[in-house]
Each structure stands twice: as structure tokens, then as C-alpha cells.
Amino acid sequence: MNTIRVILAGPRGRMGIEALRLIADTEHFELVAAVDRIHEGKYISEIEGLPKLQAPIYTDIEKCLKEVKADVLVDLTTPEIGRVHTKKALEYGVRPVVGTTGFSEEDLQELKQLSSEKGIGCIIAPNFAIGAILMMKFSQMAAKYFSDVEIIELHHDNKLDAPSGTGLKTAELISEVRETKKQGHPEEKEILIGARGATYDGIHLHSVRLPGLIAHQEVLFGGFGESLKIRHDSYNRASFMSGVKLSVETVMKIDVLVYGLENIIE
Ligand SMILES: NC(=O)C1=CN([C@@H]2O[C@H](COP(=O)(O)OP(=O)(O)OC[C@H]3O[C@@H](n4cnc5c(N)ncnc54)[C@H](O)[C@@H]3O)[C@@H](O)[C@H]2O)C=CC1
Numbered sequence: 111m112n113t114i115r116v117i118l119a120g121p122r123g124r125m126g127i128e129a130l131r132l133i134a135d136t137e138h139f140e141l142v143a144a145v146d147r148i149h150e151g152k153y154i155s156e157i158e159g160l161p162k163l164q165a166p167i168y169t170d171i172e173k174c175l176k177e178v179k180a181d182v183l184v185d186l187t188t189p190e191i192g193r194v195h196t197k198k199a200l201e202y203g204v205r206p207v208v209g210t211t212g213f214s215e216e217d218l219q220e221l222k223q224l225s226s227e228k229g230i231g232c233i234i235a236p237n238f239a240i241g242a243i244l245m246m247k248f249s250q251m252a253a254k255y256f257s258d259v260e261i262i263e264l265h266h267d268n269k270l271d272a273p274s275g276t277g278l279k280t281a282e283l284i285s286e287v288r289e290t291k292k293q294g295h296p297e298e299k300e301i302l303i304g305a306r307g308a309t310y311d312g313i314h315l316h317s318v319r320l321p322g323l324i325a326h327q328e329v330l331f332g333g334f335g336e337s338l339k340i341r342h343d344s345y346n347r348a349s350f351m352s353g354v355k356l357s358v359e360t361v362m363k364i365d366v367l368v369y370g371l372e373n374i375i376e
């Protein structure tokens with residue numbers, strides 16, 4: 111297999127540290143640079159104690175993309191920074207693999223267009239965990255039979271975006287197969303604003319943030335005299351790494367933007 115040269119943005123974050131380990135442990139991946147908020151001019155080996163990774167750190171994505179020859183940018187940062195990084199990478203012909211969540215519909219459309227103009231692949235994956243992809247697929251299957259559904263996503267309390275990218279993607283997948291419907295009593299009133307959560311195409315989405323949690327989601331379906339609950343739990347961030355690896359390999363073979371790993375995993 112040819113070596114894939116990777117730039118990692120967000121190397122000191124919770125996901126970034128796992129991604130560094132993945133790159134160090136994967137023979138055909140080579141870390142060629144990292145993009146961080148600080149530590150310009152230092153080397154990853156000095157920061158994270160991973161002596162195998164001798165890559166320079168940049169604080170300016172554009173300088174990095176100009177100076178370093180790379181195939182893929184893996185972005186695990188914040189919504190504001192991630193969208194800039196993804197756009198710049200596409201402009202410089204580097205294929206983005208984006209785990210960062212919180213992009214708007216307009217961001218996705220703009221990036222999709224740029225990716226096809228440039229004719230290079232881009233993967234934006236709200237969740238890299240195989241179990242979470244299955245949870246979303248199973249939820250879409252179930253929604254054909256149960257049109258009443260509520261999504262509860264539960265995350266650690268350092269999460270910036272709500273609802274989670276996974277929660278939103280689940281609602282999008284369900285709305286593709288479910289007739290638009292207003293759930294609950296037609297005269298239902300919120301006594302406290304927000305009590306019924308956010309809505310996406312009539313689907314209620316509830317976000318829980320608590321210390322001790324990592325990433326969890328339940329999709330609850332209700333029918334006459336029965337209910338169905340589909341739940342996924344990530345207990346650590348290593349759970350996301352097989353999806354990151356698959357995405358880095360796959361993005362080299364595609365020439366459009368793919369939003370969601372369910373489009374890659376058969
Ligand atoms: N797709 C997936 O499967 C998963 C996605 N995520 C998403 O990944 C993102 C990162 O999550 P965590 O690692 O938990 O967050 P984190 O807060 O631990 O890490 C974010 C990192 O981005 C860095 N950063 C901020 N501004 C930057 C800049 N200008 N240049 C370079 N780096 C910058 C921060 O220094 C920090 O190290 C979030 O959007 C989260 O929702 C998280 C887990 C799984």
C-alpha cells in the first residue's frame with residue numbers, strides 16, 4: 111500500500127491524541143505536519159512524547175499547506191476552525207477527513223461544491239464509530255415502521271456543539287424515510303421553553319451534557335402498545351479510530367464530498 115502523508119489539525123485534543131497514536135501505529139500513514147493553536151516551530155515528538163512522529167507544528171494552516179507536501183488533512187478541532195481548515199485544504203489540493211462537528215448546512219454545501227470543482231475527495235463524518243453508524247442505519251430502517259421518534263444524545267460537558275453531529279445526522283437520515291409529522295398532542299404547550307427539545311423536520315432532539323460521559327445516543331420509537339430503543343455508547347475515543355483509518359484510506363480513492371460514513375460502509 112502507498113504511504114499516505116497526513117496533516118493532523120488539533121493534535122493535543124481528546125480526539126487528536128488518539129489520532130496521533132493511530133498514525134504512529136499505521137505503517138502506511140506518515141504524519142508530515144500538525145496544525146495547533148500554539149507551539150509553532152516545535153515538533154510533535156517534543157509535545158506528545160511519541161518519538162516516532164518527527165513532524166513540525168504550524169499554527170497557520172495556509173503556511174503549512176504551502177510548505178508541506180501532504181495527501182490528507184485530518185481535522186479534529188472546533189466548528190469555526192474546522193470549516194476554515196477544510197476549505198483551505200481543498201483549495202491546496204489536500205483531501206480533508208473531517209471529524210469536527212457543528213458545520214451548518216451552508217458550510218456543507220460550500221465544501222461539497224469546492225470538492226467537486228477541485229475534483230478531489232473529502233469526507234465529513236459526524237461519527238467515526240462503526241456502532242454509531244449502525245445505530246443510525248438501524249434507526250432509519252425502524253423509522254419506516256415507527257413514525258413517532260425522539261432522539262436523546264448524551265455527551266461529556268466539554269462539548270461545544272448541540273445537538274451533536276450524530277444526533278443531527280440521525281434526524282436527517284430518519285427524515286429521508288419518514289413523512290413529516292408533528293408529534294405529541296396538537297395542543298401541547300411548553301411550560302418551560304425548551305422542555306420538548308429542539309426539532310428537525312418534526313423530530314425532537316434532546317441534548318444531555320454531564321461530566322463522566324463520553325458519547326452516547328438513544329433513539330426511541332413508540333407505536334401502539336410497544337416501543338423500540340436503539341442505543342449506542344462510545345466508552346473511549348479509541349472507538350472512533352477504525353473509522354478515521356478507513357476514511358483516510360477511502361478519501362484517496364474518491365473525487366467528491368461524502369457526508370457520513372454510512373455512505374462508505376456497505
Ligand atoms: N466524528 C467523530 O467520530 C468525532 C468527532 N468529534 C468532534 O471532534 C472535534 C474535537 O473533539 P475533541 O477532541 O473532543 O475536542 P478537544 O477540545 O479536546 O480538541 C480540540 C482541539 O482543537 C484545537 N484547536 C482549537 N483551535 C485550533 C486552531 N486554530 N488550530 C489548530 N487546533 C486548534 C484545540 O487546541 C484542541 O486541542 C469536535 O468537533 C467533536 O465534536 C469528537 C469525537 C468523535
Ligand SMILES: O=C(O)C1=N[C@H](C(=O)O)C[C@H](O)C1
Pocket residue numbers: 211236237238265266269270273274275276277324325326
Ligand atoms: O464531541 C464529541 O465528543 C463527539 N462528537 C461527535 C458528535 O457531535 O456527534 C461524535 C461523537 O458523538 C463524539
